[in-house]
Amino acid sequence: MPLLEARKIRKSFGGLQALSEVSLAIEPGEIYGLIGPNGAGKTTLFNVLTGLYKPDAGAVVFNGIELTGKKPNLVVEAGVARTFQNIRLFANMTAMENVMVGRHLRARAGALGAVLRDRATLAEEAAIRRRAHELLEYVGVARHAHALAKNLAYGDQRRLEIARALATDPKLLALDEPAAGMNATETASLRGLLEQIRADGITILLIEHDVKLVMGLCDRVAVLDYGKKIAEGAPAKVQCDPAVIEAYLGGALP
Amino acid sequence: MSAGWHKVRDWFRHDPRGKWVGLALIGIALAVLPFALEASVGRTWVRIVDLALLYTMLALGLNIVVGFAGLLDLGYIAFYAVGAYSYALLASPHFGVHLPWWLLLPMGAVLAAFFGVVLGAPTLRLRGDYLAIVTLGFGEIIRIFLNNLNAPINITNGPQGVNLIDPVAVEGVSFGKTNTLLGIAFPGTHLHYYLFLLLAVLVMFVCIRLEDSRIGRAWVAIREDEIAAQAMGINTRNIKLLAFAMGATFGGVAGGLFSSLQGFVSPESFAVWESITVLCMVVLGGMGHVAGVALGALLLATLPELLRHTAGPLQQQLLGKVILDPESLRMLLFGLALILVMLLRPAGLWPSPTRRRELTSARAPGAI
Numbered sequence: 001m002p003l004l005e006a007r008k009i010r011k012s013f014g015g016l017q018a019l020s021e022v023s024l025a026i027e028p029g030e031i032y033g034l035i036g037p038n039g040a041g042k043t044t045l046f047n048v049l050t051g052l053y054k055p056d057a058g059a060v061v062f063n064g065i066e067l068t069g070k071k072p073n074l075v076v077e078a079g080v081a082r083t084f085q086n087i088r089l090f091a092n093m094t095a096m097e098n099v100m101v102g103r104h105l106r107a108r109a110g111a112l113g114a115v116l117r118d119r120a121t122l123a124e125e126a127a128i129r130r131r132a133h134e135l136l137e138y139v140g141v142a143r144h145a146h147a148l149a150k151n152l153a154y155g156d157q158r159r160l161e162i163a164r165a166l167a168t169d170p171k172l173l174a175l176d177e178p179a180a181g182m183n184a185t186e187t188a189s190l191r192g193l194l195e196q197i198r199a200d201g202i203t204i205l206l207i208e209h210d211v212k213l214v215m216g217l218c219d220r221v222a223v224l225d226y227g228k229k230i231a232e233g234a235p236a237k238v239q240c241d242p243a244v245i246e247a248y249l250g251g252a253l254p
Numbered sequence: 255m256s257a258g259w260h261k262v263r264d265w266f267r268h269d270p271r272g273k274w275v276g277l278a279l280i281g282i283a284l285a286v287l288p289f290a291l292e293a294s295v296g297r298t299w300v301r302i303v304d305l306a307l308l309y310t311m312l313a314l315g316l317n318i319v320v321g322f323a324g325l326l327d328l329g330y331i332a333f334y335a336v337g338a339y340s341y342a343l344l345a346s347p348h349f350g351v352h353l354p355w356w357l358l359l360p361m362g363a364v365l366a367a368f369f370g371v372v373l374g375a376p377t378l379r380l381r382g383d384y385l386a387i388v389t390l391g392f393g394e395i396i397r398i399f400l401n402n403l404n405a406p407i408n409i410t411n412g413p414q415g416v417n418l419i420d421p422v423a424v425e426g427v428s429f430g431k432t433n434t435l436l437g438i439a440f441p442g443t444h445l446h447y448y449l450f451l452l453l454a455v456l457v458m459f460v461c462i463r464l465e466d467s468r469i470g471r472a473w474v475a476i477r478e479d480e481i482a483a484q485a486m487g488i489n490t491r492n493i494k495l496l497a498f499a500m501g502a503t504f505g506g507v508a509g510g511l512f513s514s515l516q517g518f519v520s521p522e523s524f525a526v527w528e529s530i531t532v533l534c535m536v537v538l539g540g541m542g543h544v545a546g547v548a549l550g551a552l553l554l555a556t557l558p559e560l561l562r563h564t565a566g567p568l569q570q571q572l573l574g575k576v577i578l579d580p581e582s583l584r585m586l587l588f589g590l591a592l593i594l595v596m597l598l599r600p601a602g603l604w605p606s607p608t609r610r611r612e613l614t615s616a617r618a619p620g621a622i
Contacts, residue, residue: 050485052481052485071484072481072484072485073484073485073486073487073488073489073490076485076486076487077487081485081486082485084482084485088479088481088482088485089478089479089482090474090475090478090479090482090483091478091479092474092478093471093474093475093478097471097474100471101471101472101475101483101486101488102486102487103468104468104471104472104475104486104487104488105486105487105488107468109467109468109469110469111464111467111469111496111500113467114463114464114467114468114469114470115459115460115463115464117463121467124468125467125468128468164486165486167486168486168487
């Protein structure tokens with residue numbers, strides 16, 4: 001059974017058909033790439049899968065639970081965590097606090113507990129801190145734990161966003177262009193991090209423009225063009241698909 | 255500064271005995287404050303400090319909504335009104351009902367929290383300017399209701415307000431008149447002062463604890479980026495409503511205390527200007543920083559009064575006549591002070607220490 005399944009997703013904005021009948025199935029434990037030219041509908045599909053957009057038609061099923069049209073917080077609760085293409089950290093909170101917010105939904109303390117600081121609340125708070133610090137170390141930004149998120153270097157912000165998403169204990173981590181704006185060295189070390197995350201049992205859905213990263217990292221790739229899935233399969237196979245070449249280069253080769 | 259002074263300061267700050275002595279000194283100073291004020295500048299000033307403490311509670315309540323959760327609320331005074339009227343109507347000859355204060359204050363808090371949720375719920379999708387306009391409207395609606403609910407059935411007594419409200423009374427000791435305890439005469443304003451001080455400190459304590467908690471972090475996350483907060487699993491609807499309810503609770507308690515102190519409430523005490531004043535206290539003190547907001551409230555509640563009491567006599571003495579009416583001078587300087595603070599200290603007089611932590615973060619590798 002696939003971990004995440006999208007069935008015939010349709011979504012339009014006014015007259016623009018952003019997604020038409022897109023289906024895909026992500027198997028547990030794989031790294032699944034989603035590529036396509038600019039404006040192909042990758043981020044739209046991403047937003048549908050993570051609950052930010054409601055699809056016009058179609059269904060999203062995760063781990064046997066129907067998630068279609070559910071609010072983003074319920075999607076995260078079910079186990080799909082995401083990052084954003086244009087980094088959306090809590091800029092005026094520290095790196096540590098950002099990750100601690102990610103633990104929000106796996107903790108219970110309410111307003112009363114916060115005021116009384118009973119034993120259960122204190123224990124929970126300590127556990128949140130411990131886990132947040134572990135995750136900062138895991139992605140390699142622990143040395144900036146107490147710096148405000150907005151003051152972190154660009155690459156560290158990307159990593160912090162991954163740590164924050166991991167804090168929600170996801171089964172599936174959805175990354176929207178995590179390597180955007182990174183140089184070759186940073187991309188290589190990001191690749192190491194993603195492989196580590198997969199090795200730790202988390203399935204990854206990856207939108208990426210960096211073809212080298214996608215081809216080297218992903219087990220399977222789907223290609224979107226004008227809101228339609230035009231190819232799917234192993235990277236090497238997809239790379240040679242005439243429809244893909246046409247989508248990227250425009251027109252058939254003579 | 256001399257080395258001796260540093261020694262004293264460090265003793266107060268770091269030595270455990272020093273801390274207790276420091277706390278005891280502050281406690282004694284606060285305890286004798288009303289008597290010192292009455293002896294030096296008159297009883298009016300005890301009353302001004304009483305009101306300043308009420309404003310502190312209001313500003314701290316609004317700080318939860320505006321400072322923590324980032325929801326610009328321009329109708330906050332409505333919750334003060336709800337607390338004040340619920341106390342006034344159920345402890346006055348108006349209905350002939352005289353419920354005890356220890357029942358009315360929590361009831362006012364719960365009722366205000368309820369109104370916080372009711373008025374907050376329709377605004378959940380709004381942000382920034384739009385939210386401000388809608389809350390401004392809600393604040394006015396409450397005041398207009400209070401002003402007009404005297405017909406066909408007289409509930410609020412309309413613009414005349416409610417009179418002869420029972421003051422707080424503990425063990426038969428009424429806070430409405432002077433009482434002699436242990437040979438010391440305590441006027442009502444003094445007794446109210448102690449009660450208000452106690453509750454203001456309690457509200458501060460609650461705010462500080464909330465700020466550093468799972469709930470407080472969720473509020474700040476919503477302020478920083480609502481979509482990202484939701485994508486991290488925060489139920490933004492519930493957490494926002496909780497902010498409205500918590501903020502309104504403090505407003506409701508302050509309202510009940512206001513009724514007890516004044517013995518009289520009328521709709522004009524809850525005009526939109528009051529909402530703006532409380533917001534100014536929050537912004538001027540340092541939005542989101544509990545101690546800063548309390549400072550802002552105390553300053554903005556007392557300084558204009560100080561001016562009112564000194565500007566007239568000072569002009570008389572220096573110039574022989576009063577050229578500028580103290581009342582208009584007060585507003586003039588109030589506006590000037592706000593502009594200056596916003597220009598020179600845009601984050602407020604005493605902003606949150608996060609800004610300071612920012613500077614030291616490089617030297618704290620990996621420490622929790």
